[in-house]
Amino acid sequence: MLIDKEKALARLIDLCEDPLLIKIRRALGPEAKLHLVGGSTRDILCGNESVDLDLATSLKPSDLIQKLCAAELRFVETAIERGIVLIPGHPKIEITSFREPSGTNNPAFSDSVTSDLKGRDFTINAIAFSIDDKILLDPLHGIMDLELNVLRCVGSPFDRFNEDPLRILRMLRFGPAQDRSIHTDTREAALALREELRKVSIERIHDEFEKIIMSKNPANALRCGFDLRIIDVILPELTPMRDFEQNRFHFEDVLAHTLTVVSRCPKDKIVRLAALFHDAGKPLTLSVDEDGDRHFYQHEKLSEKIARSVLERLRFSKEDIDGVTTLVAQHMRSIDCGPSGARRIMRDTREHYDAWRQLKIADCPPVEKEAVFRERLRRFDELIATEKERLQGNGIDQLVINGDDLLALGFKEGEELGQCLMTLRDMIVEDPILNSRERLLLEASKILSDSKK
Known part of the structure; x- marks a missing residue:
């Protein structure tokens, strides 16, 4: 420069x-x-x-x-x-x-x-x-x-990092996150003193980590953080991803794939954090079938728990945690679905749908050609647009009846009533034509009758 x-x-x-x-x-x-x-x-x-x-x-x-x-x-x-x-x-x-x-x-x-x-x-x-x-x-x-384009400490790196260990994270932000190399002496001191980060308050760790996530090149900073074992100290839940082999649908191990997805994300905090955590549960959900194929069934559920635990520990806001965990929990949902599947995705991602779509693009299948994925996405977008137009601003699972109507039928307040409402909502998501007062009250009556048998 x-x-x-x-x-x-x-x-x-x-x-x-x-x-x-x-x-x-x-x-x-x-x-x-x-x-x-x-x-x-x-x-x-x-x-x-x-x-x-x-x-x-x-x-x-x-x-x-x-x-x-x-x-x-x-x-x-x-x-x-x-x-x-x-x-x-x-x-x-x-x-x-x-x-x-x-x-x-x-x-x-x-x-x-x-x-x-x-x-x-x-x-x-x-x-x-x-x-x-x-x-x-x-x-x-x-x-x-x-x-x-090099980052080096002033004077003795050991003195500078001992004065304030948070500078080790600042090194990632001002160095690789901005595509700068780190001077050898500075790298060695950061590696040697990384455990000192445990003395830094959670609030300061949170602030610096968020700045790294929102930097020019967060994937580069995170990669350096893993190489220098800094992530082992501040995000130990993610270290099992390092060198963990995936399966025939991937060319990269879990960590390398994760950083690729992070690098493909737009500059959006929720999307980038979701990308970082979306496969964190894979190492603990591995199973190998009789043919030797590796599977990670339900890894998104464990990944969601890991994301929630880490973000709560780092004191992210409730809104941030809700957004990230929603994306992580739903990231395996297929875009090759029909109208009811599209409605369920919109229901389950709620106000985070646009961010979920950005994560799906960043996490596109590595073994699939870009043009093929883009065509699948185009068809899915058309399907979503059709469903949004049909709903005309109404909620996807917004019933034309409510709890008072069920109480009038004879339901009691509590779990029984809530479960019935949930069943009816699932029913109209599957087939919106059923969302009529007459049909829903008839179905609710059947549910009430069956519960008394």
Whole structure:
């Protein structure tokens, strides 16, 4: 990658005119020695827009807070013990006091931006832009590493990872997830210190893992995570997939196939997470028949349980878990179905149907030619469109009668009534013509009568 320094410098100078940044500069004064650092400078050097801004200052945390309060600027103390405050707005601006590199998680504060840069995680994140002097500072050759497309720790990788083990996951996000290679020393330190990730809070693991999933190349990052045994620490439920042979319908082992599916997914969190977990249950459901053929019957059910367990542990939202587990549980549903099968798929995937379809495309049969699969998908899409048009906005299993009607027939509230409603819903999904009040009450009467025999 060739860095256009002049263009990047011009953009950084433009950023200094951001209204909120101007207010902060006035509030803190020239003694603050404000610098744009981290992702702000890295992204702009790479030709990307920086969504949020990272500032570093020579002010100690107490002085920083005092000046912000005096200027009546609203801020949040996100980690004040480490000298970090967040100023909400558009863009969001995080301000951090200069720190000395220390090899521990309790660094001393510093007056020097150069000392601060020497304690940052990676050289590509250790490039600063002086807001006062309008110059780039790159004492650790981060621009060169951007151009070489390599990720390396600043100074000793062991010190950097010991300071904050989460940096091992950040290594995956800034390295292979962005198609950068990882410097040998950095890889070796990550491999040696991977168990330190157990000391990191679940919330921080969740946030970094989600960023990896939503990155440019999550499959590449995950592959590196498996190679360096990092996944063994944060997602041990997935390690059995490594080198696990499949069957004649696959060319790749379970892990390689999983990463292929992840790489084929759109940039959608639910679809990518479902792709990661969709075959996690295969190693534990293997059976071999008398002809030596390998089968994984009902693996989607176990995969769903694994996905739910992991995502709950990582404290994903209920909505995320519902979406991912729905896709995983239903990923084996065939697109070679009739009208009733199409209706059942729409019923069972609910609002996640579009995401389910994206997963089916990403998980298309490896032994099938792309053109053949696309033709099958086209026929299925036509079938779905026909069913949606016929339903005209009505629910697929929306009955024209309700529980009150069943109570009037003589049903009692509870499991008996619920089971009857479920049976009637299945009946109209199979044949929508049966969804008439007369027919449903007749069928319900038969069910009630049979229950009393």
